[in-house]
Amino acid sequence: MSKKPAAAPTLHKVIMVGSGGVGKSALTLQFMYDEFVEDYEPTKADSYRKKVVLDGEEVQIDILDTAGQEDYAAIRDNYFRSGEGFLCVFSITEPESFDATQEFREQILRVKNDENIPFLLVGNKSDLADKRRVPLEACRDRARAWAVPYVETSAKTRDNVDKAFLMLIREMSRQKLGLPPAPSPAPARRPRCAPPCCCLS
Amino acid sequence: MGPPPVVTGISPKEGPPGTRVTIRGEFLGTSAIDLIGLKICGCDCLLSAEWKSKNKIVARSGPCKGRGDIIVTTKSGGEGTSTVQFRGYHESIGPVKESAVWVEESIPPAMPWGRRPMSPVSYTPPDPLGLSTEGDDCKFPEEELHELFPDGSGKLSDENFQPGWYLLEHHSNTSYEDLKAGMVFLQRKVEGQKEGQLSFLKANTGAVMDQLDRLVLLKNMYEEDQRKNGKEPLPSLQAAIEDSISLADSLFSEILSRKENADKTREALSLLTRHKFLFQLPSSIDRNIRKKEYDLVVNDYTRVKNLFGNTDIKLFQKILAEIDKKIDDLKTRLYNRMKTMPINVQEQTNYIRLLISLNWEGDAAWTAITSRKDYLMSLMNKVKDHFKKKEDQENNEKGKRKVKESENEGSWSTTRMLWCGAACGALSTELNALWPLARRYFAGELGGQPSASERHDSLKEMIIAAVELFSEHMRACLLSGGGGGGGGGLPADAMRARLNANLRDLRETYDALLKLDLPSQPLSIVEKVIFDYRVYGMTVFLQRAHKRVKGLAEKETWKIEEFSDYGAITNLPHLLQTYVTEALSSIHKCVLISGRREGALLAEGSEPANAAQRHIQQILLAFVAALRQLALHHDGDQDFNNTSLSVALDQRLEESQDASRDTSSWQQRLLVAGANAQYTRRVILPAIAAAANQYGFPNPTQALQATKDSLISLESTIAETYLEHKGDPLVGTIEPSMYMGRHRTDADAAVDDARPYVYEIINNLIAVHAEVDSVCGAASSRYVRDICETVCEELARLAACAPPVCTRAAAVQARLEYTLLRRAAADHLTRKAENYLTEALATIPPLENEEDKKRMEELIAGFEKKMELQLASLNCNMETV
């Protein structure tokens, strides 16, 4: 399918970010191996890589699953630097994790210094709808504010898992090909400093 | 074969050795046993691998460093590939970090205030230009900055901040465009802050008021706090700080002391390993002693002495003292063992060597030699006591059983034989050990002071003492102690066997000592024992023969064995020959032949040769004595049997029948004894001489001569006795029978025959001749001759006493009778007998006329014819003298 007989398919480096216990690893493992891990085992830094067929083209996806736990915050910077696209995950049952996405976003922008870096806001554990504590609207608002797509997933039921990853990869390959970003679900891209409540300093 | 494993996930992707990693992927094996290989960064981790599913393996990373693939190998899919990599690193561990392993602590890098950074990442303020400083490797030299801005500083927060310094320091490589962009960024930031202040306040009045309220509240709280806690929080702060200092100190002191302890332990450990040898030596010495590996002990000891002999370290000295004590114990033990007999010489030499290597002060080898000698002496005494005791016991038992004295075997007993064997064995084995030991000692191989002047002499004395003791015992054992010398009732074969056994034992010992090359003095002592024993053996054989010969008298059965040239003999002479020859052959076989380096037993003129001569003479003379006793001794009632004399006077009566019942009358025995004597003299003695010669004895001339003489005298005694008992009665009958018919005879009647007494004489002579001849055969003439002589003498005497012959007839008569007698006994007449007859004839007047002479001749012829048979019997078997 590929036009160029490339020896190696294009490699997309994805980084999973988000607070501890939101389900980054769960999502990764579901995507990679179609398995769901019930036990919680805090991650330090895991690495996964596999080939996927995206829109008829074979690409390679490299997933760096980082630590959500604060203990490992110090080493995040280094990892972020190598990332080409980010899945910023929070748990819809945990407002604190939703709040933390803000910080992650800032840190990524600071390190990557690119407003248009491929980025996806993911609200995980959608299967636990009864325990939902982050309103869907708030999630959508934030995505809109950042001009990034928002997806709700469930690592447990595999709902939207592939979709989330593929959306991100698609965006990454588009960018790499120099195409404009895909139309985001948000109606319009806003200026960077738009939200009035941020950046007190 | 299935698809090869692919590893697509690793969790975590980095870590120090031993990190537990979860490996994910595809085709990672169908079961735990399908998984046959796992390598992480080249390190084999199969051992720790835990197969979970075909997608998951849990393992621990190995001691790898750097990035590397994770390669899974399965039986079903072969060697796999990996899309992800693991990075191994080695963590450095600080003093407060727990670690499962001991990690060498590196000296921490010197920090400006002697403290470690509180956090691994130090705070760096964000770049004011909003630019990344990443990759800005090319640093601007700091000295130059100091020169350019003498009073300035590059720190944003400092009062004397110099933007130039900052730019040079941080953005020396940043492009102009970037700097411009940074400038815009900075300006925007500053403006945002400036113009925003007022509008910000306006827009947020409520919030500001709120904040003021909060401040008031804060103030109140602060005052409240002050009221409660006093104006001066400093002391309590100070106390808290001091507390924390002391706490920190205590924390550190604990750590430090722990480290110190650890250091000490480590030092001790390394000391232990470095001087392991020394520390383990006491126990290894014990162990080796227990295993009897003394050589190892000596080696170790020498080594430790070389290494630590002059050490000043107390601990080492202590251990050395302990070792020394052990070695001292060992030395005394070895010493005691070395001199404790019995011990084989090899072992003993080993002990001596060991003692020398352990610097034993004494002269170990000399002790060994003396203890060996003492042992030898005591051993021999023990052997002696043992066998003496045994012998006493046996004798007691025999005493109880009242066994005849002659059965006491004395020096020929089995006990003695065993004793001899044991003593010989003891002497030869012990000297065999002792002498080479001494030789090596004197060769200086075994230390000590072999050069000390008295050593040689005392060694020689020792050996002589030992050998002398041996000789003394052997003399007591073999050369003495009853048994009647002749070996008692022991059969000759057994005696010979024992003699041979004993002699063999002695000779073996002698031989062994010869091989040892002992000095000649002790050798000659042993040789003397052997020689004496040989002499003893010889003497015993001869004594036995002597005894047997002496007993021959009782053995005589008078059974005629043979008619020899010297008459009828019994087996006595042959027995003599047998006994003597047996003795000689035994001597020859057993003792005469000299062993290696032994003197000749019967050297010319030596004492044993003389003794042998003496003994042989004794034996032979004893034989003669036996013969003599047999010949001349007779019971009173058994008188000379003259039944064969047909004397007209006394008729044979029942007496003769009695005598004839006795197969051998005394006169017969007498004659047989005579024949034996002669036979012995003529045949046996030369045979004995030949045997002596054959068996290597010096010619016993003297003994033979003495025996010969003695035999000759015996023979004549016998002859005399016979004559006395036989001839005298015969002669006595002549006179009465001569006169018996005188009154019947007419004096003038013509003479036609001899008177009967002449016939009687002739008959008697025939009887004697027959008797003697039956016993003595050719040798009988002597007796007949003697009797004829006495008969003639009697006739002469009677003729002389008779009244002169007056008638012619009487004269003729007498002449006829004398002539007839002379004619009959012609062959038995000695010159003396002839003289007697001539004398008798002289008393008668000669024949006067031819007629008488003619008549006489006729009568003689008639007589010869008539008496032809008688005359023949009288003259048969004549020995031609």
Ligand SMILES: Nc1nc2c(ncn2[C@@H]2O[C@H](COP(=O)(O)OP(=O)(O)OP(=O)(O)O)[C@@H](O)[C@H]2O)c(=O)[nH]1
């Ligand atoms: N019900 C439900 N539980 C989920 C879902 N995703 C994750 N979990 C559970 O949430 C817990 C944490 O999931 P992880 O994926 O390990 O969390 P993480 O974000 O990787 O956490 P860190 O590694 O510490 O950053 C686990 O017990 C998961 O089973 C989901 O979609 N639904």
Ligand SMILES: [Mg+2]
């Ligand atoms: Mg995780």
